Amino acid sequence: MPPNERLRVRLEQSGHTAASLAAHVGTDPKTVARWISTGRVPHRRNAHAVARLLGADADELWPSRERPSRSTRETDTDEDLVAVHRQRSDVPVEQWRGMFAAAERSIDVLVYAAVFLHEQIPDWNDLLRARAEAGVRVRVLIGDPGCEAVRVRGEEESFGHGIQSRCHLAAMHYRPLAAAPGVSVMVHSTTLYNSLYRADDHMYVNTHLYGVNAYGNPLLRLRRTAPKGLFDAYADSVDAVWRTARPLEE
Incomplete structure (x- = not known):
């Protein structure tokens, strides 16, 4: 997969590094680096946590990610779990x-x-x-x-x-x-x-x-x-x- 340029640019604009972003989300800096360099799509909760921190929309950062079904959106509404x-x-x-x-x-x-x-x-x-x-x-x-x-x-x-x-x-x-x-x-x-x-x-x-x-x-x-x-x-x-x-x- 191609690099995720949207995420790279948003990260630079925010002033965060891969390490500080990882610390806020609760993952490893190497994982964040892969999201950027390989275009890997994170788990839904991590995607939303990153988007909130960077002031973006998860669908903007990862347009190809799988959207949850309507029933999932209606029953899984608590995004506090990072x-x-x-x-x-x-x-x-x-x-x-x-x-x-x-x-x-x-x-x-x-x-x-x-x-x-x-x-x-x-x-x-x-x-x-x-x-x-x-x-x-x-x-x-x-x-x-x-x-x-x-x-x-x-x-x-x-x-x-x-x-x-x-x-x-x-x-x-x-x-x-x-x-x-x-x-x-x-x-x-x-x-x-x-x-x-x-x-x-x-x-x-x-x-x-x-x-x-x-x-x-x-x-x-x-x-x-x-x-x-x-x-x-x-x-x-x-x-x-x-x-x-x-x-x-x-």
């Missing part, structure tokens, strides 16, 4: 860091522990503090190591007291931020159906399969495209848990 990753560990740490570092309005983290953030992003606390100083609202929700929900999760994942220990470790990591202006760290005791990581209109949803540790579970990448969509449904759940939580003691 990508699905087989497991959380498939997403490069640079992509995680980049999403949060680009936040301009709000950052939300709803987890039990997620100590991988501190382990793989050594300046994680500094990043959150810097975004808060720039006016970003930062909210972090971690699990209460003594609550029933955490105990049960440990049994389900055959991890025993490991999850409780990681909740204690998360609290230790976040305690220096407890008094930082613009940063709120809370402790919750709710059953965690999904771990949620939000930066403005971008979100990772780490689903939880029974008996599987979080890093091995599927990860959804969402981008808010309209009110009351899939993104807002998950964002509302963060607010609901926030209302039940208590502050982390300094």
